[in-house]
Amino acid sequence: MSSLKKSPWIIHYDATSCNGCDIEVIACLTPMYDVERFGIVNTGNPKHADIFLITGSVNERNSRVVRNIYEQMPDPKVVVAVGICATSGCVFRDCYNVLGGVDKVIPVDVYVPGCAARPESIIDGIVRSLTVLEEKYRAQKKNKKNRNGRSGVITDG
Amino acid sequence: MNYYMEIIKSNPQMLTALHVAVYVVLAPLAGGLLAGLDRKISARLQGRVGPPVVQPFYDVFKLMKKETLRVNRYQNFYIFLFLVFMIFTGSLIFTGADMLLMIFALTLSGIFLVLAAFSVDSPFSHTGAEREIIQMMSCDPMLILVPVGMYLVTGSFRVSEIAMFERPLIMFLPGVFTGYVFILTMKFRKSPFDLSMAHHAAHQEIVKGLTTEFSGKALAAIEVAHWYENVLLLAIVYLFFARIPVLAAAMVLFVFLLEIFIDNINARFRWELAFSSTWIFTLVTGGANIIILYYAYSI
Numbered sequence: 001m002s003s004l005k006k007s008p009w010i011i012h013y014d015a016t017s018c019n020g021c022d023i024e025v026i027a028c029l030t031p032m033y034d035v036e037r038f039g040i041v042n043t044g045n046p047k048h049a050d051i052f053l054i055t056g057s058v059n060e061r062n063s064r065v066v067r068n069i070y071e072q073m074p075d076p077k078v079v080v081a082v083g084i085c086a087t088s089g090c091v092f093r094d095c096y097n098v099l100g101g102v103d104k105v106i107p108v109d110v111y112v113p114g115c116a117a118r119p120e121s122i123i124d125g126i127v128r129s130l131t132v133l134e135e136k137y138r139a140q141k142k143n144k145k146n147r148n149g150r151s152g153v154i155t156d157g
Numbered sequence: 158m159n160y161y162m163e164i165i166k167s168n169p170q171m172l173t174a175l176h177v178a179v180y181v182v183l184a185p186l187a188g189g190l191l192a193g194l195d196r197k198i199s200a201r202l203q204g205r206v207g208p209p210v211v212q213p214f215y216d217v218f219k220l221m222k223k224e225t226l227r228v229n230r231y232q233n234f235y236i237f238l239f240l241v242f243m244i245f246t247g248s249l250i251f252t253g254a255d256m257l258l259m260i261f262a263l264t265l266s267g268i269f270l271v272l273a274a275f276s277v278d279s280p281f282s283h284t285g286a287e288r289e290i291i292q293m294m295s296c297d298p299m300l301i302l303v304p305v306g307m308y309l310v311t312g313s314f315r316v317s318e319i320a321m322f323e324r325p326l327i328m329f330l331p332g333v334f335t336g337y338v339f340i341l342t343m344k345f346r347k348s349p350f351d352l353s354m355a356h357h358a359a360h361q362e363i364v365k366g367l368t369t370e371f372s373g374k375a376l377a378a379i380e381v382a383h384w385y386e387n388v389l390l391l392a393i394v395y396l397f398f399a400r401i402p403v404l405a406a407a408m409v410l411f412v413f414l415l416e417i418f419i420d421n422i423n424a425r426f427r428w429e430l431a432f433s434s435t436w437i438f439t440l441v442t443g444g445a446n447i448i449i450l451y452y453a454y455s456i
Contacts, residue, residue, distance in 0.1 A: 003218035034205040074224035
């Protein structure tokens with residue numbers, strides 16, 4: 001298993017969630033679940049994060065913020081939508097200001113349904129997203145190699 | 158093999174180079190393991206299982222694989238200088254060079270980190286940099302008293318001569334040692350959780366302070382430099398007991414565990430208190446110790 005899978009750093013953003021899922025996300029850090037035993041750290045900084053954990057149905061106001069955080073994260077990165085609101089918008093999907101799910105704004109890799117999503121399923125979602133992270137890293141490396149081979153340009157980073 | 162050993166032994170420059178090489182390779186290994194031990198013990202003190210001891214290495218290897226984002230041309234160059242001067246500082250102490258030069262090189266290295274944080278636009282980074290300067294103002298008087306005290310006792314600033322002094326320095330410098338242990342909590346970037354880039358994951362008062370705008374390899378370099386720094390700071394602890402190596406090694410481990418313990422029982426220790434308490438503590442312990450020594454030697 002590579003180091004990418006062993007050190008997932010997370011940024012958590014609340015995009016109009018009712019705070020139910022957020023409390024469950026924070027519960028993952030407590031001695032009861034202790035996600036740090038998998039090396040998972042809640043960084044609070046997009047530039048340090050590998051995984052974007054997002055809760056809530058996303059509305060017109062905060063879609064900009066969601067996109068901004070996503071763009072600030074260094075590659076490879078994955079997005080985990082936590083809770084049914086983040087997955088589809090749930091009962092709020094028909095509201096005039098609600099976009100209805102994170103995937104309307106940024107590409108989502110893992111969906112964790114539930115209202116609120118249980119800490120066990122959140123941890124499971126994060127662990128599943130690690131496989132995607134690894135795949136993205138491989139694809140990126142391959143891509144870079146091909147690009148360098150063709151044009152002879154060495155890219156930064 | 159013996160032939161090479163003879164050459165190295167007969168040639169002091171080569172011996173120094175060998176010391177530096179051993180330090181450059183082994184210090185990050187020791188520093189990383191200590192950081193892992195710290196996370197494990199902290200977790201156990203909080204009733205958690207905690208990450209594996211080698212977790213800091215996973216983190217750094219992962220950061221090497223990540224994209225290194227930058228917002229200007231200079232930020233990562235400053236980080237490079239921070240790392241280089243940190244290694245230089247450590248090399249000085251492990252080759253037995255001048256203690257004063259070591260303290261100045263350490264400060265210079267810290268200044269490069271502050272410059273890096275000021276070179277970007279993030280207000281969190283600037284706040285972190287300002288608090289790093291506050292930390293330096295708080296800790297550096299004590300850090301300077303250490304070589305001063307050692308000089309008063311041994312009559313030399315050279316680490317090689319200080320280490321060879323006939324009695325353990327702790328017998329003459331208990332106050333300086335206590336003061337040094339006090340600032341060590343801050344120097345390890347542990348206790349005031351809101352200082353500049355404290356490790357505490359759940360506290361994000363100033364996001365990640367100094368390191369906010371650094372990612373990928375630059376962040377890995379900061380982490381590795383921090384390991385070098387920890388090893389260097391513990392080496393100074395060793396110097397207080399250098400005459401009895403077994404005791405010295407035990408004390409290094411004890412001080413490290415003590416810092417973890419202090420950190421865990423002072424979860425709400427803030428930078429204001431750190432700033433106002435360190436100078437008083439430095440004066441009372443370190444200052445008093447030096448004054449007594451001065452008069453004891455002048456009589």
